[in-house]
Amino acid sequence: MRMNDVSAEPADVDLRPLSARSVVLSLLLGTHPPELPVRDLIRIVEPFGVGGSTLRAALSRMTAAGDLRRTDDAGYGLSDRLLARQRRQDEAVRPRTRAWRGDWEMLVITATGRGPAARADLRGRLASLRLAELREGVWLRPANLARPLPEDLADTAQSYTARPDRPAPELAAGLWPLDTWAGTARALLARASASRLPADRFTVFAAAVRHLLADPVLPPELLPADWPGDELRTAYADFRAELREPSGYPAD
Secondary structure (H helix, E strand, O other): OOOOHHHOOOOOOOOOOHHHHHHHHHHHHHOOOOOEHHHHHHHHHHHHHHHHHHHHHHHHHHHHOOOEEEOOOEEEEHHHHHHHHHHHHHHHHOOOEOOOOOOOOEEEEOOOHHHHHHHHHHHHHHHHHEEEEEOEEEEEOOOOOOOOOOOHHHHOEEEEEOOOOOOOOOHHHHHOOOOOHHHHHHHHHHHHHHOOOOHHHHHHHHHHHHHHOOOOOHHHHHHOOOOOOHHHHHEEEEHHHHOOOOOOOOOO
């Protein structure tokens, strides 16, 4: 299974409708530190069609579910569980890379006797590390990411540095559906450009973050021409700046 077979969306993307919970989580996941007073939350979510009573009810439910925690200044912040999700999102928006010298990371699964749930969890973790499955139990990617692999993976996999014989651009194109990812990114950029209502733009950029999580972040020489990854990241960063305007959303 290739990394983007699960996480990539088709180019004609269907945007998920906004809920009070999704608005609050998206706001806090993009805020550093990830906490806001209730008065600021009410001000920011109003342009997205979320009223004060609806917001307060959502905050109560999310706290009970362990998504949020109360803060000292009469506000709410992300729970410890969701801080890991914020770190993944931050890495998706601002991936740390290094010069690529032709080496590939390769992980070979060595653990046996794992049940279906454990196997699915491991596959999800490897995909979140932007590895792709060459064949069952063998995962790899170009060694251009400036990040270590989690230490606990040593219990289930052996890591190697490899130089495949297959031409690198051909190998990358076989591991990731790059044209599909690029097509969806361009569709999101077009929707963002055409959207004028705050709620519409918020919905588009929430989808953009999800899509960036599926970007393999390959070296430039392995990408198709006019790769839209950086453009989508810049557009999202600009939208985050809009949300930091005093009114919560800039005036037209």
